Amino acid sequence: MSEGTRIDSWLWAARFFKTRSLAKQAVEGGKVQVDGSKAKPSKTVQPGTELEIRKGEQKWTVRVEALSSKRGSASIAETLYRETEQSKAARESAAENRRLGRAAMPTPDHRPNKKERRDLQRFRRDHEGDL
Template identity: 55%
Template structure:
């Protein structure tokens, strides 16, 4: 299943083999879109993974923080794919908490009747930047 520790595997191949994405091109698009971080840094699809790296993966509403346990560039069944990584306890708790909030309707969004103008867009970006800083603290 897993390759020897000396083997090198690209991030996009590993994400596909670990069944986070259905195709390598979807994995590549997610990486290029900034949805995948390795050890807190943006990465390129060709980046080679190492055992022990921490990946942050944003899929839809959820952010998952996983530790790479094994390397593989072959896509196999889901039970084998789950042996390639381990999701952190904090990530599981946070994901379940956010899912419960969404289910309760606490995360509902305000729908606007117009596109944001330049001033509103700056306010949105400032708010998002502040939210990201608060989460990293």
């Protein structure tokens, strides 16, 4: 059997997830694909394995470059993988769209007072199914 590192442990060491249990939940939930197919947390990865990782709105496509089951500094974690050019471009494009979307949203000039808060709650309650 070839040497490798568990995928949940590698994702934690590469700093895609804050804890190993979060990495395990992501793998179990289908948020991580190994070479295009769903995997279990105990799946071993070797250098050259391609991973597709979804976390919230972000999506990475990376190729495993090195193995580690110990979490190190961020600079060391970056050496464990190489992100594809298409993945980088897509993430930067999505970040730019989110930034532009926030810039287009109106910002209130003050916090709502008690009456305005109650009016908002009443409006949301009455129009709950409309959204």
